[in-house]
Structure formats: C-alpha cells, structure tokens
Amino acid sequence: MTRIRPCGDDALRIEPADLHDRHDIALHLRACGNWPEVVTGRTTVTVQVDLARLGLDQARTLLNAQLAGVAPRATRATVPLVLPARFGGEAGPDLDDLAARTGMAAADIVRALCDSPLRVDLVGFTPGFAYLDGVDPALQAQRLATPRRRVAAGSIGLLTGQVGLYALAGPGGWPLVGRICRPLFDGAATPPFLLHTGQPVRLQAVDGP
C-alpha cells in the first residue's frame, strides 16, 4: 500500500509498497508537470508543491489521482548503458591500495566490477553524483580517512555494495578505482546528465589514455 505523508510545509513524500516502483513513479510525476521538484530517495519519492498554486491538501488529492495512472515497469530500461572506463593508475589512484587491503588482485577487482549488473539507484548529494547498486558483494571498500579536495569528473568510486560516479569534478571521499571515458555531464545536451535513476549500467575496461 503506497502511503503519502507531508515532508515539511511544501512537499509530499510517497512511500511506495515496492521500492522498485520509485523510478516509474518519479518519471510519471515529472511528466505530469505539476511539481517543481520530483526527487527519488532510497525508499521514497518526494514532490515539492508550489504553494502559490496549490494547498497541501489539494496537492495530495492531485497526487493520489496521478499515482493511479503510473504504469508499473513500463518505463524501466532493461538494456544496460555500456560505459568504457580506464582503471588504476592516474585514473584510479586507489585501486592498488584496495587490492593490497583486500588481498584481491587489481585485475580481479576490475573484472568483478565490469561483470556487475549495475543500476543507478539514486542521483543526489551533489550535481550528477550517481549511486549504483548491483555490485559484486565480494568487493569490499571503505570511505577514505581523508576526503579528497578534488576528484576528477567521471571518476569511479567504490564502497562495499555501491559504485559512485562523479559527473562533475569536486570534493569526494570514496576510494577511486577508475574513470569513465565519456562525459557524464554535457551542458549543451538535453538532459545534460547522462545517468538517471533506474538506468542499468555496465562498466567496460579499455586500455590506454
């Protein structure tokens, strides 16, 4: 049973019974055009309400009607987006350290990552930062003791159970194993961010610069 609760004075939070419905719900509500913001979280979808147009009670009625129109699983992409990436060295400065800590060979870590059926679970925290799940559970990694002041755009971070992709350069605390070879952000493109929630992804190791 999907629940709707207020999230402050100008937002409503949808708690779907099945977490996998979040991405379909978010896409549908964004297409409806009534909500200034539609944000997917780990377990919920939250819409911001334009209080100048709609009271919170009216918004809830409208939201209930729109949720009835969500076609489950209709919009879910099944073909993974293949992202070529370079691993180790300057592109992935923490790969060797991870290998030393876990006793896995660097090449095996890369292979396990590229074999993992990744999916973007969340985009958030900072612009374009994508959290992907589906990582091979054999891969173990913890946050860096000291975050980097600047991580290159396209960097691939690894934590146990999660891959993080940095669309833009910025500070970051995840150990870095590689870097995607194509831009994850293109200001001239629509939409400018390549990844969105629900998108399946495969990493593909390439050689050279």
Add this chain to the structure above:
Amino acid sequence: MSLQVLAAGPQTTVQGAPRIGLRHHGVPLGGPADPLSMALANRLVGRPPWASALEIALGPARLRFSAATRFALTGAQAKLRLDGRAVPWHRTLPASAGSVLEIGPCLAGARVYLALAATLAADVFMDSTSTYLPAGVGGHQGRALRAGDVLAWTGEDRTLPLLETPRQLRPPLARRWTLRVVPGPDWPAGATLAELAGLRVGARMDRMGLALAGGGLPEVAQAAARSSEALFPGAIQRTPDGQGFLLLADGQTTGGYPHLLQVVRADRHLAGQLRQGDDLRLLAVDQATAQAALAHKHALMAHWLPGLRLP
C-alpha cells in the same frame, strides 16, 4: 566597464537565479542565500529579481567602479561608505568613475547584496549564473571572488530614478531570530512540538547550511540506519553529535540524517542572514498557518516586486 575587487572579504560570490527542477540530478537550488534581499537590491536598480548580483558574506569588502553607474545595497546591516562618505542601504545610489565602495563588517545579519544597474558578466551553469562553489561552476570562474578580480559589466543605466525600499518591506535583522517550523518526516511520533528555544548558530555557516547547537532536538530511534531521502532548503537535520544542521540554498539534495523539522517557506529567506553566535528560537505552526504566512508575504511584496515567488 567593470567592478574591481580591492578586498573580497571571507566569501563574496556572484549569485543569480535559483535552479528549479534539477534536484533529481543532484543540483541544489542555489542562488542567493537570502533571495528576498537580493530581489530588493535588484528592484532599486530596475533589474529583475534574479539578475546577477554580488552576495557579500560577513564583510568587510572593498570595490571600485571603473565607470559611472547606479547601484544599491541591501541585506545585512554594515557601515557603508562611498569614497569615504557614509551612504544608506536600501536606496539607489550613483557611483562615479573610480568611486570606491567600502562595506564594513556585518553588524547584524550575514550577507550584503550589491546590485548594479547593468548586466554583470558571469558564467552560466544550468541556465543560471549562480555560483555553486563545491562544483566550481557559475558566477566568476565558479569560485569566490579574490582581490584583483575584475567583473565586467555592460549596458549600465545612469538615468534610473533614485528609489528607496519601503520601510515595511525591509526584512527584520537581529542577533536573535524566530523562525517558524513544521515537523519534518522524521520528527518522533509522540514527541510534542511547540517551541524550541535557546539554539545558537555554530561555527559552520556557509551556503550549504548552518550548524545549530542547543535547543534539545529529540533523539530519533535507529538514526544511523535511516535511508538517504530527499531534502530541501529549510530542512533541519539532527547530526550524530546531537546538533542541528539547517540547510540553505546550496544544501544537498538527499541525505540520511534524521530530518526533524522544516523551516516554513515563508521564513526560509531569513535563514540566509543567520550567523555564528546568533540566538535562534523555532516556533511550531500548523500547515494552514505556514501556507497563509507565505501568501501573506507574497501579498505584502506584490506592489513593489510583482510576481515575486520566494524559492
């Protein structure tokens, strides 16, 4: 024609429009930390509310106009001098070629806004010139201004009428604040909420948010196991050390700390003027009051800033 930065102060940035509809890409609202004050500054120089302007945090700062123009200052209270002579805030002011503007340390409030009767050159990120420091985008090379920076402007208007912000529209400034709140999604069921007094703004005070000490924010069961969900400016989270963290314009789009309270939209612009050591009281209101407060503020502004919507 340009504005030359002689002394930038701790954090002076170019700000423009808020970014709306991009939180699902992780892009925060951005724009002025105190949007009402920036809109009022731009109004005095005949510019739209979100025309690029300078947000000067804490001061002091010193700037030189390379050519004659008109400008206006709003926001925090500070000693303001043009070529050594005291000038008032909330008024359209004329600057001559070579004029030096001095903005003293902020006495009450945290951010002064300087708007020009001209178009300030700035980088654009996602349709807005607002500087977003963590990603180094927008504004002037994506960073806070430094002494020696030169900000070009074009199309200055030297024939503007000299205006003054009506007194009743000037946002109140103090070292003690009351902000209205409603419960957030993680407010513990059964805990009463009427008023939280005795909060104090801590040392962390930037465009992402403010640390709040004291006030006795209630503990939340299994706080560490909370999942990361959507957050908006005005959210007050309880961090693991028991302190509050109030999100401002550049606040993150998702987060996992318990979201206890939400500053109502009508009062969020005030949060951009809170500074270290300020005293804060949070007053609980119901949803109907929160909505009426916003409608009331929009109505109050309607004749001076038609169509303004507080972000």
